Amino acid sequence: MGVKLGILGLGTVGMGTVQLLQDAVGRHPLLQEIEIYRVGVRSLDKPRDVQLPSAVITTDLKSIVNDPAVDIVVEVMGGLEPARSLILQAINNGKHVVTANKAAIARFGAEIFTAANQAGVYVMLEAAVGGGIPIIQPLKQALSVNRIHTVTGIVNGTTNYILTRMQTEGSDFGDVLADAQRLGYAEADPTADVEGLDAADKIAILASLAFDGRINLEDVYCEGIRQVSKTDIAYAEKLGFVIKLLAIAKNQSNDTTKLSLRVHPTLVPKAHPLASINGVYNAILVEGEPIGQVMFFGPGAGAGATASAVTSDILSLVAALKSNTTAPNPLLTCRHEDYSQIASISDLVTRFYARFLTKDQAGVIGQLGTCFGNHGVSIESIVQTGFQGELAEIVVVTHDVREGEFRQALAEIQSLSAIDSIPSILRVL
Numbered sequence: 001m002g003v004k005l006g007i008l009g010l011g012t013v014g015m016g017t018v019q020l021l022q023d024a025v026g027r028h029p030l031l032q033e034i035e036i037y038r039v040g041v042r043s044l045d046k047p048r049d050v051q052l053p054s055a056v057i058t059t060d061l062k063s064i065v066n067d068p069a070v071d072i073v074v075e076v077m078g079g080l081e082p083a084r085s086l087i088l089q090a091i092n093n094g095k096h097v098v099t100a101n102k103a104a105i106a107r108f109g110a111e112i113f114t115a116a117n118q119a120g121v122y123v124m125l126e127a128a129v130g131g132g133i134p135i136i137q138p139l140k141q142a143l144s145v146n147r148i149h150t151v152t153g154i155v156n157g158t159t160n161y162i163l164t165r166m167q168t169e170g171s172d173f174g175d176v177l178a179d180a181q182r183l184g185y186a187e188a189d190p191t192a193d194v195e196g197l198d199a200a201d202k203i204a205i206l207a208s209l210a211f212d213g214r215i216n217l218e219d220v221y222c223e224g225i226r227q228v229s230k231t232d233i234a235y236a237e238k239l240g241f242v243i244k245l246l247a248i249a250k251n252q253s254n255d256t257t258k259l260s261l262r263v264h265p266t267l268v269p270k271a272h273p274l275a276s277i278n279g280v281y282n283a284i285l286v287e288g289e290p291i292g293q294v295m296f297f298g299p300g301a302g303a304g305a306t307a308s309a310v311t312s313d314i315l316s317l318v319a320a321l322k323s324n325t326t327a328p329n330p331l332l333t334c335r336h337e338d339y340s341q342i343a344s345i346s347d348l349v350t351r352f353y354a355r356f357l358t359k360d361q362a363g364v365i366g367q368l369g370t371c372f373g374n375h376g377v378s379i380e381s382i383v384q385t386g387f388q389g390e391l392a393e394i395v396v397v398t399h400d401v402r403e404g405e406f407r408q409a410l411a412e413i414q415s416l417s418a419i420d421s422i423p424s425i426l427r428v429l
């Protein structure tokens with residue numbers, strides 16, 4: 001046995017990783033050089049789906065990161081603290097780190113990578129974005145010669161699973177969320193999934209790699225899926241779209257010194273490659289020069305898939321430890337130090353979908369058209385197909401418009417006496 005692991009956490013991902021490591025035959029031969037040396041948990045009494053000698057398991061996680069025999073710390077416990085402090089302590093003790101913790105990396109990445117570079121160790125995070133899909137390593141290596149201009153992803157399995165089932169079965173949000181939790185896709189607190197915060201963490205990480213600059217997480221515009229209703233899913237379907245929670249990082253079209261960085265439910269044309277990504281699957285479409293478009297697709301969450309990413313990082317570190325060089329491999333490190341400039345959402349230029357509930361009276365569509373026209377918003381389609389009780393339902397899709405102008409038009413529309421409410425406003429890809 002060569003390389004000793006200290007694993008922090010033995011939940012969905014931790015158990016998946018242990019199972020993979022304990023079943024090494026037929027996989028890469030380097031796996032057989034890895035020893036599961038110590039494993040940290042919160043509760044020793046919890047039943048687990050893996051067999052480990054009791055001496056390996058401890059509730060003293062600090063003793064793992066301070067153990068001189070441990071070569072690699074695998075942080076799969078999640079949460080911000082004590083995960084952040086344990087990662088930093090491991091780094092300060094000269095240990096390489098593998099983490100699946102996008103929440104900690106998106107918030108403390110600057111601190112963690114600065115410490116890692118100073119200590120001459122690697123922090124690997126393939127599992128943090130896209131679960132089992134290789135995306136971090138391709139951005140650092142195979143795609144790094146490209147000038148990337150857009151990264152568009154479905155990067156949260158829980159919300160994609162929920163939206164897919166709402167679309168295909170007309171299911172209720174709450175029932176489907178419970179299934180996603182039972183299947184191990186959702187975070188311990190699913191608020192991060194449903195509110196788009198998990199996707200925001202992930203796009204911040206992808207943007208920093210793709211666009212070579214640190215990202216301040218507060219700059220990522222974020223809307224979750226709670227407000228997406230069955231009604232909008234049905235209207236989208238009729239108009240030739242599906243609704244997906246997209247995470248987008250893109251050179252801003254009207255000011256290329258800034259990035260547009262956002263997470264929101266989006267109407268995606270059915271012919272777009274991301275429209276057919278269903279269930280817990282994730283996909284990330286990377287567009288750059290000279291490569292053009294390349295899409296990564298696969299399971300974005302779950303024990304086995306995520307363990308595949310964690311273990312591939314462990315393997316890269318085992319290989320690095322075995323190569324007798326002390327010089328850091330620049331294709332494994334995260335080196336950027338400057339922060340990217342992020343554009344305000346009001347400067348975004350996009351198409352919009354809006355659903356209005358109005359009094360059923362003559363001239364309402366004309367009034368909507370006038371308000372939009374007053375603010376330079378050009379309408380691509382406008383339909384009145386149904387009623388909600390006494391109120392008429394009107395759905396508008398616009399041409400590309402600056403978001404600031406669109407919001408001003410909406411404010412004017414809101415003040416019309418014929419308008420009851422505007423239940424949904426969604427962006428269109």
Ligand SMILES: NC(=O)C1=CN([C@@H]2O[C@H](COP(=O)(O)OP(=O)(O)OC[C@H]3O[C@@H](n4cnc5c(N)ncnc54)[C@H](OP(=O)(O)O)[C@@H]3O)[C@@H](O)[C@H]2O)C=CC1
Pocket residue numbers: 008009010011012013014040041042043044046059061075076077078079081082100101102103127128131184185186187188300301302303306
């Ligand atoms: N689930 C998934 O599909 C994916 C998860 N991830 C990320 O992987 C990480 C782990 O997720 P997941 O496996 O689902 O989480 P779980 O909640 O299933 O497991 C967390 C594990 O960490 C242990 N733990 C948590 N806090 C402490 C603490 N303070 N002290 C000691 N032990 C602690 C728990 O111990 P105990 O068992 O005793 O309670 C548990 O074993 C997270 O960062 C998550 O975002 C990334 C990609 C996919």
Ligand SMILES: N[C@@H](CC=O)C(=O)O
Pocket residue numbers: 128130131155156157158159185186187193198300301302
């Ligand atoms: N909760 C996350 C798990 C993987 O990162 C998701 O649903 O995608």
Ligand code: NA
Pocket residue numbers: 126127128129130131132133134135136309
């Ligand atoms: Na990944």
